[in-house]
Amino acid sequence: MIEISLADAKELPAEIPLGFAALEGGTILGGAGIAPGLRREIAARADADGFRGKLDETASLCVPWEGVERRVLLAGAGPQSRFGGESLRRACGALAHAAKRRFEALAFDPADRVQEAAEGMMLAAYGFNEYKKAEPGRLKGAKLLVRRSSERRRAEKALERAKLSCEAVFLARDLGNRAPSDKPPRALAQFAKSLEGAGVSVEVLGPQEMSSLGMGALLGVSRGSAQPCAFVHLSYRGPGAKRKIGLLGKGITFDSGGLSLKPPAGMETMKRDMAGAAAVLAVFKVLPRLKPKIEVHGFCAFSYNMPGPDALKPGDVVRAMNGKTIEVLNTDAEGRLVLADALSYAVREKMDALIDVATLTGAAVTALGPKVGVAMGTDRALLRGLLEASRRAGEILCEFPLVADYKEWIQSSVADLCNMGRVRGEGGTVIGGLFLEEFAGGLPWVHLDIAGPSWSSSGGSLAAQGATGAIVRTLIEFLCP
Numbered sequence: 001m002i003e004i005s006l007a008d009a010k011e012l013p014a015e016i017p018l019g020f021a022a023l024e025g026g027t028i029l030g031g032a033g034i035a036p037g038l039r040r041e042i043a044a045r046a047d048a049d050g051f052r053g054k055l056d057e058t059a060s061l062c063v064p065w066e067g068v069e070r071r072v073l074l075a076g077a078g079p080q081s082r083f084g085g086e087s088l089r090r091a092c093g094a095l096a097h098a099a100k101r102r103f104e105a106l107a108f109d110p111a112d113r114v115q116e117a118a119e120g121m122m123l124a125a126y127g128f129n130e131y132k133k134a135e136p137g138r139l140k141g142a143k144l145l146v147r148r149s150s151e152r153r154r155a156e157k158a159l160e161r162a163k164l165s166c167e168a169v170f171l172a173r174d175l176g177n178r179a180p181s182d183k184p185p186r187a188l189a190q191f192a193k194s195l196e197g198a199g200v201s202v203e204v205l206g207p208q209e210m211s212s213l214g215m216g217a218l219l220g221v222s223r224g225s226a227q228p229c230a231f232v233h234l235s236y237r238g239p240g241a242k243r244k245i246g247l248l249g250k251g252i253t254f255d256s257g258g259l260s261l262k263p264p265a266g267m268e269t270m271k272r273d274m275a276g277a278a279a280v281l282a283v284f285k286v287l288p289r290l291k292p293k294i295e296v297h298g299f300c301a302f303s304y305n306m307p308g309p310d311a312l313k314p315g316d317v318v319r320a321m322n323g324k325t326i327e328v329l330n331t332d333a334e335g336r337l338v339l340a341d342a343l344s345y346a347v348r349e350k351m352d353a354l355i356d357v358a359t360l361t362g363a364a365v366t367a368l369g370p371k372v373g374v375a376m377g378t379d380r381a382l383l384r385g386l387l388e389a390s391r392r393a394g395e396i397l398c399e400f401p402l403v404a405d406y407k408e409w410i411q412s413s414v415a416d417l418c419n420m421g422r423v424r425g426e427g428g429t430v431i432g433g434l435f436l437e438e439f440a441g442g443l444p445w446v447h448l449d450i451a452g453p454s455w456s457s458s459g460g461s462l463a464a465q466g467a468t469g470a471i472v473r474t475l476i477e478f479l480c481p
């Protein structure tokens, strides 16, 4: 972890390396105080070093600066035509990686984008250390330069915001990276309970309460596991709140596929199948400090999906809390089952809008790869709000259509619905969305399929290999613009 603080640009000690982002073509961003001659000198030396300003690229130079030799680090921000907040996050992430082993401290000119700069550095510095010692790094902290005292207040707010959003992301990453046997449903429910405090209340339901409520779909999924399922309802009420927004999370603490068992490779990362619920918990961790003027409810459905002796069998029929019956033809389509009950429960709690977050379909990963999430829903304004929030957060969401003609693909001859599409291998992500719509009670609703972005198998400048904490910053941007 690195500590980010603000510093007056005029009082910067000469021994600290000074970082800048630079565009392709050599333009250095920010650096209001640098003399034009020095600017040209830096650009020329970087160019001679082969630095082109591409994303993830860095350069380290020594330049004569007001009479002393000064270390200058440059990080590529990509082409001018594509420049935005995410370019700066990426540049700062690369800078943090480059400085990690060599310097204890670093100063950076955020060129007015304090939040993005701080987020970039912090996201890049994350490591998961629950099972092994942290990798030794020298970099302890970074100072973001503020040029005018009139900007100080705004910069402080932006930095505070960055710290809260990263704290939330790191919680989601930690939970996603934790070994599957170390996060049984009850333990995560207990963790949710620990988020209770000023502004947030938390209710935990066990199998008995769920059974009296008729949550047969969630209970069905948990039948193959020795560990009971758990359902969590969190609520936050902001000052003067008028709107009630429900966030729902798929919390499969390990998805083996159940009796419709996944092949070994398909199971390797299925400890992250609770990323949706983790995102909801992460948002609640920081909501009371962000204090948006709305009411937010979180609904997390936690269960293992295992092939134990009493597991759901293909052909079984379960009844969800809203009364609809579901023929379970594939026990690996379990996310939509647990969300069917979560949605039914949320509808009964009378929300004004519902947003569910789930690692729902492999088809979403096939279609869009690991950097893009899917959004689909019944309400234009809600969709637009989430897509815009994702752009500000630097997360990519792509809208998929709820194709009405495919609804007949999830009809069953023995129950109200079937949990998988009739045409195997076609339109899997859309089918998942259409299924969930059946449980949204006609409320404004958006489904976010984060199967792709929930995990980074190679690791990148802003996320280490493993759980990414996807969608957390988008949700925060959406709830607290």
Ligand code: BES
Residues within 6 Å of the ligand: 255, 257, 273, 330, 332, 333, 334, 335, 359, 360, 361, 362, 363, 365, 419, 420, 421, 428, 451, 452
């Ligand atoms: N958790 C998986 C989806 C998933 C796959 C997430 C890969 C992240 C990466 C989900 O429960 C699942 O298994 N879905 C099935 C549905 C199918 C059986 C209708 C799938 O996508 O194959």
Ligand code: MN
Residues within 6 Å of the ligand: 255, 257, 305, 331, 332, 333, 334, 335
């Ligand atoms: Mn599954």
Ligand code: ZN
Residues within 6 Å of the ligand: 252, 255, 273, 332, 334, 335, 359, 360
């Ligand atoms: Zn799953």
